[in-house]
Amino acid sequence: MSNDASQKTSNNKFIKKQNGFSLVEAVVAIFIMTVGLIGTAAALGYAIHYGSISRNVTSAKSIIFAQIEEIEALRNSRRLDFKQIANVGGVDNTNTPAVFGGFSTGFKEMSLNPGPDGVNGTDDDLLDAGADGIYGTADDFENPALVRSGYRRQITVTNLSGSMKKVEIRVRYFGSGGVVGELAGVCYLNDESRLTR
Numbered sequence: 001m002s003n004d005a006s007q008k009t010s011n012n013k014f015i016k017k018q019n020g021f022s023l024v025e026a027v028v029a030i031f032i033m034t035v036g037l038i039g040t041a042a043a044l045g046y047a048i049h050y051g052s053i054s055r056n057v058t059s060a061k062s063i064i065f066a067q068i069e070e071i072e073a074l075r076n077s078r079r080l081d082f083k084q085i086a087n088v089g090g091v092d093n094t095n096t097p098a099v100f101g102g103f104s105t106g107f108k109e110m111s112l113n114p115g116p117d118g119v120n121g122t123d124d125d126l127l128d129a130g131a132d133g134i135y136g137t138a139d140d141f142e143n144p145a146l147v148r149s150g151y152r153r154q155i156t157v158t159n160l161s162g163s164m165k166k167v168e169i170r171v172r173y174f175g176s177g178g179v180v181g182e183l184a185g186v187c188y189l190n191d192e193s194r195l196t197r
């Protein structure tokens with residue numbers, strides 16, 4: 001074999017070696033990419049999961065604050081007498097301008113409307129005024145479309161003394177995996193009305 005021929009063969013071998021990836025190299029590359037993608041997918045999954053929990057906690061907090069502020073406003077405005085701020089069965093309606101049924105007991109669906117009594121957290125919250133738009137007429141009905149889905153709320157009013165009540169609001173929410181979380185807020189209410197002082 002001449003020198004030229006030897007050189008040509010060597011060049012051919014060199015060219016063949018550079019022609020694409022081997023199967024082993026491709027498998028290794030796919031394996032590394034797969035490991036990387038699994039990590040990314042796991043991180044995204046965690047981000048979505050914890051993002052959902054964070055949203056639920058934020059919403060539950062705002063529901064608790066809103067309910068506490070509403071009860072304070074009912075007291076401050078004298079819309080309800082202090083002795084009327086109670087759960088169903090515990091309301092004292094003697095010598096009051098209007099009868100109040102009391103806040104619902106146990107965890108209840110939340111409504112987008114306060115219902116005919118104008119107070120959120122009572123048993124009439126899901127009542128719809130019907131086609132005539134007037135409460136107390138024959139076409140009133142419980143409207144499931146008013147339910148604020150994903151949350152349930154419990155209001156517990158406890159008399160600590162004649163002039164002090166404990167109001168506890170609990171909200172249950174549903175996480176991405178169907179797990180129910182629960183957040184509680186407590187306030188203490190005295191019988192003084194800030195607006196009338």
Ligand SMILES: [Ca+2]
Nearest residue numbers: 114115119122
């Ligand atoms: Ca109501």
